[in-house]
Amino acid sequence: MKEGTPLAYHSVLAWIYENQFKNENDKLIEFTDHRFLLQPYHDDHPDQVIMKSAQIGWSMLAVLKSIHLAAYKGLNIIYSLPTQNAMKDFVEPKVDAMIRNNQALREILKSDRQNLKRYNDRYIYYRGAFGEREAITISADLLIQDELDRSDQKILGIYRSRLQASEYGWMWRFSNPSVSNFGVHELWLNSDMHRWIIQCTGCKKWQTLTWEDSIDKKKEIYICSSCGKELTNEERIRGKWRAFNPGAKRRGYHVSQLMAPWVSASKICEQFREESPEFFYNFVLGEPYTVADLTIDRSALIKCLAPGKVPMDDMCLGVDNGVTKHWVLGNKHGVIRYGKTDSWDEIERIIKHYNCYTLIDANPYPNVPKELAEKYPHKVFIHYYIQDRKGLSTVRKMTKQDRGVIHSDRTKILDFLAGEITSGKLKFVMTDRELEEMIYHCSNVYRTLETNSQQIQKGVWLTKENKPDHYYHALCYWRIILEETLTPSGVVVRPNEPQKRSNAIVVEDDKISAGFDLREIARKAGKVQKDWRSI
Ligand SMILES: [Zn+2]
Numbered sequence: 001m002k003e004g005t006p007l008a009y010h011s012v013l014a015w016i017y018e019n020q021f022k023n024e025n026d027k028l029i030e031f032t033d034h035r036f037l038l039q040p041y042h043d044d045h046p047d048q049v050i051m052k053s054a055q056i057g058w059s060m061l062a063v064l065k066s067i068h069l070a071a072y073k074g075l076n077i078i079y080s081l082p083t084q085n086a087m088k089d090f091v092e093p094k095v096d097a098m099i100r101n102n103q104a105l106r107e108i109l110k111s112d113r114q115n116l117k118r119y120n121d122r123y124i125y126y127r128g129a130f131g132e133r134e135a136i137t138i139s140a141d142l143l144i145q146d147e148l149d150r151s152d153q154k155i156l157g158i159y160r161s162r163l164q165a166s167e168y169g170w171m172w173r174f175s176n177p178s179v180s181n182f183g184v185h186e187l188w189l190n191s192d193m194h195r196w197i198i199q200c201t202g203c204k205k206w207q208t209l210t211w212e213d214s215i216d217k218k219k220e221i222y223i224c225s226s227c228g229k230e231l232t233n234e235e236r237i238r239g240k241w242r243a244f245n246p247g248a249k250r251r252g253y254h255v256s257q258l259m260a261p262w263v264s265a266s267k268i269c270e271q272f273r274e275e276s277p278e279f280f281y282n283f284v285l286g287e288p289y290t291v292a293d294l295t296i297d298r299s300a301l302i303k304c305l306a307p308g309k310v311p312m313d314d315m316c317l318g319v320d321n322g323v324t325k326h327w328v329l330g331n332k333h334g335v336i337r338y339g340k341t342d343s344w345d346e347i348e349r350i351i352k353h354y355n356c357y358t359l360i361d362a363n364p365y366p367n368v369p370k371e372l373a374e375k376y377p378h379k380v381f382i383h384y385y386i387q388d389r390k391g392l393s394t395v396r397k398m399t400k401q402d403r404g405v406i407h408s409d410r411t412k413i414l415d416f417l418a419g420e421i422t423s424g425k426l427k428f429v430m431t432d433r434e435l436e437e438m439i440y441h442c443s444n445v446y447r448t449l450e451t452n453s454q455q456i457q458k459g460v461w462l463t464k465e466n467k468p469d470h471y472y473h474a475l476c477y478w479r480i481i482l483e484e485t486l487t488p489s490g491v492v493v494r495p496n497e498p499q500k501r502s503n504a505i506v507v508e509d510d511k512i513s514a515g516f517d518l519r520e521i522a523r524k525a526g527k528v529q530k531d532w533r534s535i
Contacts, residue, residue: 012068013041019104023060024097032237033261036196037061039241044069045251046170049187051177052255053286055263058174059094066144071108071119075141075168080159082151084128087115090146091126127159141168148175149183177281177288179449179459185288191245191252196259198239200224200231209236209258211268211285220266222258233261256286276412277419278459294447296421296472301439306334306427315356316485318478319347321365326470328478329354334427335478338438338471344368351380359383359406359481361473373404381484383477385410408480414461417476418447426479441471 013031015021021029031038034057040050041061052058062079069075081087091114099105099112111118115126125138139162145151163169175184197206205226207214213225222231236259245252257263271284281289310333320326325347328338341347351358351372360369362382369382386407420426421442428435444467450460463469 009072011042012065013038015068015072015104016041016064019102021064021098021104022101024094024101026101029060029064035237036239036241036255036259039194040253040255041065043251046168047249048172048251048253049184049191050172050174050253050255051184051188051286052174052253053257054176054283056255056257056260058255059090060098062144062146062174063095063098066124066142067105067108067119069142070122070124074122075170076122076139076166077124077142077144078127078138078140078159078162079124079144080127080146080151080156082128082147086147086150087126087128091115095126138162139165141166142170142172145171145173146175148173148187149178150175153183176283177286180288182288187250188252188254190248191250192243192248193245194241194243194251194253196239196255197242198231198236198259200227200229201235202229203227206242209256211258211272214258215265215268217269220264220269222265237261254286257284276409276416278412278415294418294422296418296442296445298439298443300422300424301428301435301442302432303424304334304421304426304428305432305435306429307431308429310334310336310429312336312354314485315354316478316482317347317350317354317356317358318474318476318481319358319360319369320470320474320477321361321363321369322470324470326474328471328474329356330429330478330482332482334429335438335475336429338474340470344372348372351376355379357381357481357485359477359484361477362405377404380404381406381481383408383480385413387411406480406484411459411461413476413480414445414472415447415459417472417479420479438471438475441469442475445469445472 016029023029037057041064050058066077066079070077079090081090095117096114099109108119109117110120117124117126125140127138141163143159143163145156145159148156160171163171173184173187177183177185177188179185181189195208197208199206202224203226205224207225209222210225214222214231216223216228216230222236223229224231239259241253257268268284272280275284278289281287310331312331314331315329315336316331318328324340324342325344326338326340327347327350328335329350330336347360350356356379358372358376358380360372360380360382362369362384366382369380372380373382381404383406387410417426428438444464445461446464447459447461450458
């Protein structure tokens with residue numbers, strides 16, 4: 001029996017070492033790679049906020065620290081998660097698995113229900129922050145709010161009121177951040193802001209690790225932000241926590257995958273390429289991400305102009321549904337033509353003429369698009385926007401029973417498209433005059449933040465009242481189908497790295513892309529392919 005060992009009463013780390021704790025996968029818990037977790041494990045500050053990435057071992061820490069406090073410090077604890085399902089996904093595979101794998105936990109577990117467990121004399125209530133009725137019936141000494149940013153903020157407030165009777169009144173809040181100045185990020189800004197700093201063995205400078213300065217994107221290695229030397233895993237491991245806002249009453253830690261030695265720089269780069277910007281910042285870097293009030297203005301689109309001749313092979317078509325159908329045609333070299341028609345026959349003619357992969361918006365008139373998808377299997381697909389998917393990829397293909405249908409997360413995919421335009425990655429193989437209507441439609445959409453019923457802010461794309469936005473959506477469908485045909489993964493990546501594209505585009509005058517003197521571009525473009533709209 002380890003229960004009576006005095007050490008366990010003093011230190012959670014001694015308790016873990018003494019009992020050779022194993023994690024939920026039955027592997028011994030170690031602090032060599034997880035060295036950055038030693039101080040947070042040891043930290044019993046009553047008011048803690050942790051702004052964190054995914055996959056860095058925090059769940060394990062939360063499970064063990066909470067059980068240790070209940071069993072050996074005599075605290076009743078509420079452990080809240082966003083929903084009932086999130087609670088199940090936490091208790092079954094993590095808490096219950098830990099208990100199964102560790103004799104020392106089984107010995108102190110005196111009563112075991114899924115959402116209420118007694119460890120020695122105290123309770124941990126595992127709760128989904130979903131109902132007011134449930135929230136007001138229990139009180140606690142420590143409130144742990146996990147996934148704070150994704151929980152109902154009103155219910156969390158009720159839970160907080162349940163601490164008042166306690167002589168402790170401790171509150172620990174963890175979350176992957178969402179947007180700036182909200183939830184965990186807002187709390188973090190009012191904390192003592194502990195960041196992990198590491199020392200370069202070359203220039204001896206201590207530094208935090210950042211995506212911008214600590215990764216060489218070409219070589220995909222970690223580098224010293226000061227002298228550029230490659231950083232070894234050992235250098236990243238041997239860091240220390242430093243408070244950047246010392247003296248604040250609240251304890252804060254920022255934890256990112258950059259400090260995890262088992263996450264390579266190329267893994268970080270891969271996630272940057274394959275995930276949405278929100279996911280990358282929130283879940284990989286553990287930082288908030290906000291593109292509020294973004295618009296796509298004329299100058300951004302003009303920068304995407306790349307007039308010239310390109311091969312017309314592997315063509316893709318995006319079609320915005322409506323009485324008038326707006327279409328965008330192009331291939332990996334960029335958008336080559338776009339136009340509109342009132343006739344589905346005309347759309348089918350384009351599909352046949354170019355033998356193009358086609359994505360058609362299903363709404364508001366789904367019949368003909370569905371017929372076309374059936375008539376041209378594996379070639380023509382229909383599309384639905386979906387909202388607020390917690391899916392990790394921007395676009396996902398449906399499984400077999402939904403063949404011919406592509407769903408995409410509206411905000412994410414439109415963010416992605418806007419990002420490609422504002423960064424100049426997407427190309428329009430045409431002149432500025434030819435781009436004019438596209439500019440008009442794109443300038444009618446804008447991104448803003450909306451607050452949902454759970455008081456959580458989310459990005460949303462809106463259209464100026466009574467203004468057309470059809471080409472922007474047609475462009476989006478074109479971009480999705482282009483991706484679907486190019487990569488086997490079905491995941492939108494940031495495509496066509498600049499160096500590749502410059503090899504691929506056939507431009508008569510190779511100086512075109514440098515500046516963007518409009519008249520100059522138009523003059524050069526005028527030399528080639530005047531008939532781009534005549535199909
Ligand atoms: Zn250095």
